[in-house]
Amino acid sequence: MNSPDQTLAATGLTKHFGSREAVSDLSFEVRAGRAFGLLGPNGTGKTTTVRLLTGLLTPTRGSVTLFGQTLGRSNADALRARVGVQTDTRLYENLSVRDNLRTWGELYGLAPRVIERRIGEILELLGLADRVGSPAGELSKGMRQKLSVGRAVLHEPDLLFLDEPTAGLDPEASIELIDHVKDMIKTLRTTVVICTHQLHGLETLCDDVGILKSGRLVVTGEVRTLLHQRWPEQRYLLEVDGDPASARDVIASALGRAVEFSTVEGRLSFALRKEETISSGVAALVHSRIQVRAVIPRRPTIQDLYFATINDGSAA
Numbered sequence: 376m377n378s379p380d381q382t383l384a385a386t387g388l389t390k391h392f393g394s395r396e397a398v399s400d401l402s403f404e405v406r407a408g409r410a411f412g413l414l415g416p417n418g419t420g421k422t423t424t425v426r427l428l429t430g431l432l433t434p435t436r437g438s439v440t441l442f443g444q445t446l447g448r449s450n451a452d453a454l455r456a457r458v459g460v461q462t463d464t465r466l467y468e469n470l471s472v473r474d475n476l477r478t479w480g481e482l483y484g485l486a487p488r489v490i491e492r493r494i495g496e497i498l499e500l501l502g503l504a505d506r507v508g509s510p511a512g513e514l515s516k517g518m519r520q521k522l523s524v525g526r527a528v529l530h531e532p533d534l535l536f537l538d539e540p541t542a543g544l545d546p547e548a549s550i551e552l553i554d555h556v557k558d559m560i561k562t563l564r565t566t567v568v569i570c571t572h573q574l575h576g577l578e579t580l581c582d583d584v585g586i587l588k589s590g591r592l593v594v595t596g597e598v599r600t601l602l603h604q605r606w607p608e609q610r611y612l613l614e615v616d617g618d619p620a621s622a623r624d625v626i627a628s629a630l631g632r633a634v635e636f637s638t639v640e641g642r643l644s645f646a647l648r649k650e651e652t653i654s655s656g657v658a659a660l661v662h663s664r665i666q667v668r669a670v671i672p673r674r675p676t677i678q679d680l681y682f683a684t685i686n687d688g689s690a691a
């Protein structure tokens with residue numbers, strides 16, 4: 376729990392609100408320069424966790440280590456100065472995008488020339504440069520979310536918390552915002568903790584993940600390792616002319632090692648223990664005069680891991 380490049384660690388973190396246990400015994404770490412996805416259904420404790428990690432709530436039990444120091448009353452302000460938090464989109468509605476950022480820069484205590492430099496960089500990174508003069512009240516929801524992300528990174532934090540940055544956005548705007556966040560993380564080399572329900576494509580953003588269920592961390596670790604542990608076999612989608620059931624029979628008799636079949640939108644999905652055996656499967660199909668349209672390798676995703684975890688509750 377104490378690697379040298381550790382930025383954040385939770386140890387046995389527990390929070391009760393009266394008799395309700397919001398989160399229980401959470402232990403995980405976030406290493407420098409990595410993005411950690413904290414996921415879970417509504418009401419499962421993500422926001423409570425972020426508030427504990429940023430010192431806005433005091434844990435009932437357990438502790439938080441930020442940049443190597445245990446978070447406590449005496450050092451909370453100093454540690455928080457190195458953290459950025461995007462939580463909601465409350466903005467100064469009548470002020471322009473630039474003046475919203477300027478005001479926040481002043482609140483962070485940044486020098487005017489630093490503020491101007493950062494505003495330029497952030498607007499460019501988030502694709503907001505052409506709306507710099509628009510009052511915040513005239514921005515679309517997606518632009519408001521971008522501005523709230525920009526506000527959180529104005530002071531170049533070492534650690535950034537994003538709490539539902541895509542809430543209320545349509546799929547296109549969500550993907551666009553996540554793409555901007557990815558670019559921003561790469562450019563600024565910020566360590567990130569992100570809570571989100573936008574799971575599609577999240578593996579291109581998150582290196583590590585924690586899945587909360589009823590206030591408990593049921594899965595945590597490196598995304599690549601967790602996916603491989605849960606689905607060690609190679610999966611394929613097969614598209615054929617005609618009935619997928621006949622293709623299934625041919626594949627099943629040709630490849631004793633096929634471990635799992637299902638049908639996904641009219642296509643046959645199957646998993647093999649060894650990648651190279653796919654060629655004998657395809658040869659058997661051709662031999663049986665089944666027209667093969669496509670054989671698509673299918674990589675499991677964070678979304679697959681999330682639903683598998685939430686549905687069966689077991690650790691990966």
Ligand SMILES: Nc1ncnc2c1ncn2[C@@H]1O[C@H](COP(=O)(O)OP(=O)(O)OP(=O)(O)O)[C@@H](O)[C@H]1O
Pocket residue numbers: 392395396397415416417418419420421422423424
């Ligand atoms: N200040 C509070 N007082 C009492 N109960 C609270 C308080 N804050 C959170 N809770 C409870 O703690 C649990 C976790 O809430 P939390 O907001 O952390 O969940 P969440 O995962 O962020 O949910 P969502 O995805 O809906 O935002 C819920 O049962 C909630 O009602």
